[in-house]
Amino acid sequence: MVFLKLGGSLITDKSREATAREDVIRRAAREVRRALEGKPGLKILLGHGSGSFGHFVARRYGTREGAGDERGWRGYAETAAAAARLNRLVTDIFLAEGVPVISIQPSASALCRAGELVRLEERPIEEALAHGLVPLVYGDVALDEEWGCTIVSTEQIFAHLARRLQPRRIILAGTVDGVFTADPLRDPRARLIEEITPANFARVEGMLAGSHGVDVTGGMLSKVRRMYQLVLSQPSLQVRLISGLRPGLIERALLDAQLAEGTLIHAEPARQGGG
Amino acid sequence: MVFLKLGGSLITDKSREATAREDVIRRAAREVRRALEGKPGLKILLGHGSGSFGHFVARRYGTREGAGDERGWRGYAETAAAAARLNRLVTDIFLAEGVPVISIQPSASALCRAGELVRLEERPIEEALAHGLVPLVYGDVALDEEWGCTIVSTEQIFAHLARRLQPRRIILAGTVDGVFTADPLRDPRARLIEEITPANFARVEGMLAGSHGVDVTGGMLSKVRRMYQLVLSQPSLQVRLISGLRPGLIERALLDAQLAEGTLIHAEPARQGGG
Structure with missing residues (x-):
């Protein structure tokens, strides 16, 4: 799921x-359809x-x-x-x-x-x-x-x-490649943060609070916080933020839990597998 | 209500x-707006x-x-x-x-x-x-x-x-003037039934079951049955079927509980007032 x-x-x-x-x-829509065709039995909740x-x-x-x-x-x-x-x-x-x-x-x-x-x-x-x-x-x-x-x-x-449906993964597809050290649309030095875990969450939180405009911050910071709290309470869950503007990435992310793209938020210190 | x-x-x-x-x-929509303007505090549930x-x-x-x-x-x-x-x-x-x-x-x-x-x-x-x-x-x-x-x-x-909201009235606006003795779109001798009460329900049921084609019957008969059962269980409730094609009738029916148009389904032998 x-x-x-x-x-x-x-x-x-x-x-x-x-x-x-x-x-x-x-x-x-086409990428979701291809993922369902490529992995029969795959259960997806869309939002x-x-x-x-x-x-x-x-x-x-x-x-x-x-x-x-x-x-x-x-x-x-x-x-x-x-x-x-x-x-x-x-x-x-x-x-x-x-x-x-x-x-x-x-x-x-x-x-x-x-x-x-x-x-x-x-x-x-x-x-x-x-x-x-x-x-x-x-x-x-x-x-x-x-x-x-x-x-x-x-x-x-x-x-x-x-809490009720116990998904293994949550994929959030946006317009940027994941969570950055600064707003990538404004700051050319912004760097992608590949993983957010208990080891670096406090640092990430500080970066997001400090480096963005009020509007964008509210969005990304509250999103990252909510998803981080969720993986803490459900350690088997992984949350991945990717860009939905890169063709094929939604499909690949749906099919491949190991895909090394975007930002992974999880509770474990090392990367986890699973579907 | x-x-x-x-x-x-x-x-x-x-x-x-x-x-x-x-x-x-x-x-x-305009008739409903005018009814709300004409009777402040009027509560309407639309369907x-x-x-x-x-x-x-x-x-x-x-x-x-x-x-x-x-x-x-x-x-x-x-x-x-x-x-x-x-x-x-x-x-x-x-x-x-x-x-x-x-x-x-x-x-x-x-x-x-x-x-x-x-x-x-x-x-x-x-x-x-x-x-x-x-x-x-x-x-x-x-x-x-x-x-x-x-x-x-x-x-x-x-x-x-x-059951929960206890409306005083239900208005069903359709394309014909109410419940007829036969299908008014097919039978020129069809007569409007002005009231449906315990005194004539069995007779009305017989007419609706006998005189219409299967499709139309299913619609009108099951609608009348359901509404009749409802007024039996909530005797303070009146159900009125009117034509929504006659301009102004929806507004008038919303504002005037006594309006003598269409078909009234109720549990009492005589016409009831109330809003």
């Missing part, structure tokens, strides 16, 4: 509202970020921090619709490319507490996997017992589902 | 696959059928009766996607017309047993209503403990939610 996330920055143009990169989504669909709207209304009034709840509805609109595109492209995805709306059952996901209906996902389908989740709005509402990321949903 | 369903035959062209009647959906989106695909794969093999589960995924595609259109048109709808995917939490809905996550719907939003559900696929999978109608979802 593998969880695969297609990052919001990978599948949308993050600088323009509600603009999907349909060519990237289609190529990713995708909300990119320029949800984030623009959510920021406009402050939806992540809750909803205090009628306008705030209107923002909740608008953010939900934007996320679902991108999910519609992704679902239809994957189905057209022959991947039997079944989209499952997180906000139809999610419940958070101060921004942390505490409940999500798992059965439709488990049944889909049991019957050879590829369940598809996505970054979405969610109810929050303390804030009224919030946003849940695909990483939060993955971390929540990992 | 009112539940309003827009029938699949009303919002799609049932003779052509995946063809929405966007003008009808837009007019319905819509799947019409020519879901039904064509579901029939092709036999999804209502379950999924025995890989092809059957592929049908489940395709039917779910078709239903979600129509829901996307409806959600976006309602939002654009100023109705703060929040779509909630039934299959993300539904569980059936031999075709009957036994579980559905209610909290996102309750919270949406509590915060002035209009939750939107729709006819969808669902897991089934006996058959593997099935289809749930909006009427089934309404009946399930009515």
